[in-house]
Amino acid sequence: xxxxxxxxxxxxxxxxxxxxxxxxxxxxxxxxxxxxxxxxxxxxxxxxxxxxxxxxxxxxxxxxxxxxxxxxxxxxxxxxxxxxxxxxxxxxxxxxxxxxxxxxxxxxxxxxxxxxxxxxxxxxxxxxxxxxxxxxxxxxxxxxxxxxxxxxxxxxxxxxxxxxxxxxxxxxxxxxxxxxxxxxxxxxxxxxxxxxxxxxxxxxxxxxxxxxxxxxxxxxxxxxxxxxxxxxxxxxxxxxxxxxxxxxxxxxxxxxxxxxxxxxxxxxxxxxxxxxxxxxxxxxxxxxxxxxxxxxxxxxxxxxxxxxxxx
Amino acid sequence: xxxxxxxxxxxxxxxxxxxxxxxxxxxxxxxxxxxxxxxxxxxxxxxxxxxxxxxxxxxxxxxxxxxxxxxxxxxxxxxxxxxxxxxxxxxxxxxxxxxxxxxxxxxxxxxxxxxxxxxxxxxxxxxxxxxxxxxxxxxxxxxxxxxxxxxxxxxxxxxxxxxxxxxxxxxxxxxxxxxxxxxxxxxxxxxxxxxxxxxxxxxxxxxxxxxxxxxxxxxxxxxxxxxxxxxxxxxxxxxxxxxxxxxxxxxxxxxxxxxxxxxxxxxxxxxxxxxxxxxxxxxxxxxxxxxxxxxxxxxxxxxxxxxxxxxxxxxxxxxxxxxxxxxxxxxxxxxxxxxxxxxxxxxxxxxxxxxxxxxxxxxxxxxxxxxxxxxxxxxxxxxxxxxxxxxxxxxxxxxxxxxxxxxxxxxxxxxxxxxxxxxxxxxxxxxxxxxxxxxxxxxxxxxxxxxxxxxxxxxxxxxxxxxxxxxxxxxxxxxxxxxxxxx
Numbered sequence: 159x160x161x162x163x164x165x166x167x168x169x170x171x172x173x174x175x176x177x178x179x180x181x182x183x184x185x186x187x188x189x190x191x192x193x194x195x196x197x198x199x200x201x202x203x204x205x206x207x208x209x210x211x212x213x214x215x216x217x218x219x220x221x222x223x224x225x226x227x228x229x230x231x232x233x234x235x236x237x238x239x240x241x242x243x244x245x246x247x248x249x250x251x252x253x254x255x256x257x258x259x260x261x262x263x264x265x266x267x268x269x270x271x272x273x274x275x276x277x278x279x280x281x282x283x284x285x286x287x288x289x290x291x292x293x294x295x296x297x298x299x300x301x302x303x304x305x306x307x308x309x310x311x312x313x314x315x316x317x318x319x320x321x322x323x324x325x326x327x328x329x330x331x332x333x334x335x336x337x338x339x340x341x342x343x344x345x346x347x348x349x350x351x352x353x354x355x356x357x358x359x360x361x362x363x364x365x366x367x368x369x370x371x372x373x374x375x376x377x378x379x380x381x382x383x384x385x386x387x388x389x390x391x392x393x394x395x396x397x398x399x400x401x402x403x404x405x406x407x408x409x410x411x412x413x414x415x416x417x418x419x420x421x422x423x424x425x426x427x428x429x430x431x432x433x434x435x436x437x438x439x440x441x442x443x444x445x446x447x448x449x450x451x452x453x454x455x456x457x458x459x460x461x462x463x464x465x466x467x468x469x
Numbered sequence: 470x471x472x473x474x475x476x477x478x479x480x481x482x483x484x485x486x487x488x489x490x491x492x493x494x495x496x497x498x499x500x501x502x503x504x505x506x507x508x509x510x511x512x513x514x515x516x517x518x519x520x521x522x523x524x525x526x527x528x529x530x531x532x533x534x535x536x537x538x539x540x541x542x543x544x545x546x547x548x549x550x551x552x553x554x555x556x557x558x559x560x561x562x563x564x565x566x567x568x569x570x571x572x573x574x575x576x577x578x579x580x581x582x583x584x585x586x587x588x589x590x591x592x593x594x595x596x597x598x599x600x601x602x603x604x605x606x607x608x609x610x611x612x613x614x615x616x617x618x619x620x621x622x623x624x625x626x627x628x629x630x631x632x633x634x635x636x637x638x639x640x641x642x643x644x645x646x647x648x649x650x651x652x653x654x655x656x657x658x659x660x661x662x663x664x665x666x667x668x669x670x671x672x673x674x675x676x677x678x679x680x681x682x683x684x685x686x687x688x689x690x691x692x693x694x695x696x697x698x699x700x701x702x703x704x705x706x707x708x709x710x711x712x713x714x715x716x717x718x719x720x721x722x723x724x725x726x727x728x729x730x731x732x733x734x735x736x737x738x739x740x741x742x743x744x745x746x747x748x749x750x751x752x753x754x755x756x757x758x759x760x761x762x763x764x765x766x767x768x769x770x771x772x773x774x775x776x777x778x779x780x781x782x783x784x785x786x787x788x789x790x791x792x793x794x795x796x797x798x799x800x801x802x803x804x805x806x807x808x809x810x811x812x813x814x815x816x817x818x819x820x821x822x823x824x825x826x827x828x829x830x831x832x833x834x835x836x837x838x839x840x841x842x843x844x845x846x847x848x849x850x851x852x853x854x855x856x857x858x859x860x861x862x863x864x865x866x867x868x869x870x871x872x873x874x875x876x877x878x879x880x881x882x883x884x885x886x887x888x889x890x891x892x893x894x895x896x897x898x899x900x901x902x903x904x905x906x907x908x909x910x911x912x913x914x915x916x917x918x919x920x921x922x923x924x925x926x927x928x929x930x931x932x933x934x935x936x937x938x939x940x941x942x943x944x945x946x947x948x949x950x951x952x953x954x955x956x
Contacts, residue, residue, distance in 0.1 A: 240556040251547040255485040267474050268555040
């Protein structure tokens with residue numbers, strides 16, 4: 159892969175709009191996904207994530223805006239596009255009596271280029287379940303099969319719509335490992351999620367959306383750093399100290415007391431901690447306990463929208 | 470071909486679902502046996518007439534409830550969504566459903582045909598190709614119906630309502646359940662607008678009257694056109710997702726689907742001989758069946774079945790019991806009517822008694838005789854058969870000309886010789902066949918050729934005397950006889 163290809167834009171969404179009756183699902187959304195990156199669309203339910211991904215897949219027509227995927231217009235060149243992308247739906251339903259290997263063989267047969275069914279069975283841990291009916295699979299196995307189906311055509315771009323929703327933490331981690339493997343294989347991945355952990359762990363870049371609009375775009379680190387939230391410091395001291403004096407310490411943005419502990423928001427945190435130590439020495443006070451918590455994308459979302467992701 | 474791949478997998482999935490297997494293969498047989506048994510009374514010609522309605526019923530069912538409902542169910546369940554992500558068009562899904570429906574229907578029709586031929590001896594008056602064409606055209610037409618309903622209905626409930634309304638209308642008003650000539654004139658006129666009428670009447674005229682299928686080309690053409698209309702609507706209105714709804718305007722457009730039937734119905738109503746064709750094929754109900762003469766012939770061959778209105782009186786009037794009393798024996802016997810008889814018949818005859826030889830003869834003797842009139846046409850008759858059961862003694866069957874029977878008993882020759890010794894020369898034994906019955910009813914066949922007739926009395930010269938006798942050591946005996954007839 160050349161440097162040019164690595165940085166080439168695989169998905170381009172410009173000023174996308176989509177309305178369902180009176181509901182504006184997507185309002186002027188714009189972003190680009192570079193080849194080889196894992197890109198996350200993070201937002202609460204109703205943020206327009208699924209509509210956006212389905213427009214990119216060619217399943218829905220946008221009202222306005224421009225979308226290019228792998229150099230193709232999904233609305234006009236849907237068949238050609240489907241040959242090059244692999245997609246996993248929020249919930250995949252197959253006929254109850256269809257066996258795992260039959261599903262993979264059937265769908266692999268629809269494409270000009272296809273991956274080895276045996277390789278997919280091995281890779282997604284489905285070999286033992288190859289003859290199991292779809293109705294007999296557990297939630298996690300169904301999701302793994304859905305991911306395997308997304309790869310039957312060995313796609314350049316993998317689109318995953320809430321791939322871990324409804325799964326327990328262990329199964330989620332299994333899916334994370336599979337998605338990380340997609341990255342290692344050099345595939346471009348677009349995933350939608352409302353799980354912070356998922357976006358922070360898996361995504362190279364994240365677009366935070368709310369009510370159909372883009373709230374923030376960047377790497378998780380950039381977004382957090384850009385956020386005015388600051389690092390949270392929770393400290394317990396040997397002797398009480400006035401809040402007004404703590405607020406004067408370098409880098410402290412905000413400070414309050416709760417249950418015998420002092421809660422500080424600081425930016426940058428390193429500077430604040432060294433200043434705090436000097437302050438306590440000068441006051442002949444002692445630090446009994448200190449907890450440091452970095453801000454998360456959740457905090458970024460709250461800062462941008464005034465709401466939590468689960469709202 | 471993705472459509473073929475999906476169709477073949479769909480068939481495999483049906484094979485794995487017990488309920489689907491039942492409704493696809495076994496349920497149609499219920500209709501065949503009901504129609505052939507209850508309406509046709511097993512008469513082969515009438516079964517040929519009713520075969521069309523049975524097949525039409527099956528084709529209608531698979532179109533409405535197989536293909537149509539299946540399409541809506543796939544959409545409602547969300548299983549179409551996964552296919553939507555693949556590079557396949559709606560027409561691929563529709564063609565695969567159409568193909569699966571057709572391929573699943575063929576073995577069912579084959580099974581119906583097999584049962585009609587084997588169990589009801591249905592005459593096969595048309596070629597296999599003609600039958601295949603009829604089934605193919607019918608399946609295509611009703612697939613169009615099913616697909617149109619699936620396209621128009623937004624929900625499963627809606628599809629069920631549409632399907633049931635049309636299903637029951639066609640079921641009762643188009644000759645599928647009641648033969649068209651049985652229906653009132655007004656209903657017959659209405660039936661001319663229904664596709665099932667075209668298929669049923671075409672089936673009946675080629676199956677029961679051996680008329681060429683080409684004589685029904687207008688009906689066949691309309692059925693094919695309606696199939697294409699249905700497919701066209703289904704492609705136009707195809708929806709992958711249950712959330713996608715179609716407008717009332719689009720639903721109204723689907724009314725175009727009935728146009729071919731409207732044109733055909735008007736044409737048939739103004740054509741004089743439509744009902745005449747129905748009436749002509751319906752004539753099979755009036756004709757005596759091929760089986761009737763055979764049953765008559767079999768009845769003429771019956772000598773005794775003991776199933777008359779007053780079997781006891783008949784028995785005593787026709788049958789005569791003789792014993793060894795004239796040679797000093799003390800054997801005793803009586804005949805009576807027994808219920809039930811062999812093979813589920815109402816009555817049989819029982820010959821019961823005790824063998825008690827006298828001082829001059831070592832073995833007892835009892836016989837039962839009746840006069841037998843050979844049938845008017847005795848050509849080809851080879852012998853006498855009957856059902857027998859009893860204690861394991863040796864019994865004899867003899868078939869005697871009356872002159873011989875007046876003076877002698879077949880089984881008594883040896884006794885006479887023993888009783889009179891050298892004072893009376895022993896008569897030559899009369900020809901007889903021995904048999905030993907078992908506890909269960911068993912068929913005994915006695916070829917006439919074996920009963921060599923010394924008198925030259927021919928079978929057709931009748932009457933004859935049938936004698937069943939028993940000789941042997943002292944002791945009781947019981948012999949049951951039934952269904953005595955020529956064969």
